[in-house]
Amino acid sequence: MAWEEWDQLKGEALERQQGMQLNQYPADAGPGGAPPLPSETGDLKVTQQDLAKIGSHAHTLHNQLWDRARLDNTSVGKAAGDLSTQGFALGSGLQEVYNQWSKQLDSVLDACAQISNHMQVTKKIHAGDEAYIYRQMSSIDTLDAGFDERSGPPGGQNPIYGDKKK
Known part of the structure; x- marks a missing residue:
């Protein structure tokens, strides 16, 4: 390798490295520009209804696949065995498809x-x-309310500590 070729490769590598950005989008990321900051989009919010809907759809899909897509109660496996015993190469191929499908x-x-x-x-x-956070927050409110109960006039000394003059 010639010295000039080595210098050229080093220069190209340096250009690629300078153009590389990690953990962020480039400033001109497509037609929309840079993605919005999290403070601009708000917090992620998932409701119980959202979770229930996802779970329900997954359960429905599971049931439909179980009822309609299983080959256990079909004659595919039997046909693959019959074709194989009769010497057809198609039998082993059909058995492989059956196994992979399953x-x-x-x-x-x-x-x-899952x-x-x-x-x-x-x-x-x-x-x-949610229940835990609610309990914690309500206990803080109760504790805070206890500090608002005064034993004496506002700004005055609490008589429980005694008289400073004595």
Whole structure:
């Protein structure tokens, strides 16, 4: 490698490195420009209804796949076996398709069940968190109200501490 070629490669690498940006969008990120700041968009908000809807859809999809997509009660496996015993290469191919379909369907069914169950658990945890926060905030209000009760006139010394003159 010639010295000039080495200098050229170093220069190109430096240009690429200077153009690289990590953990942020470039200032001119497409037609919309830079994404808005979190303070401009507000907080993420998920309601119990949102979680329930997601869980319900996942449960419905699981049930429909279970009823309509399973090949267990069909004659596909039997046909694959019959074709194989008769010497047709198609039998082993059909058996492979049957096996792969079953594996993939099981994966999708598991994912739907996990999503549905996760939404149920998330609803319960979220409700528990809300109740905990409410209890904590209401106890602070009660404690704060206790400090507002005065034993003496505002600005005066509390008589419980005794008379300073004595």
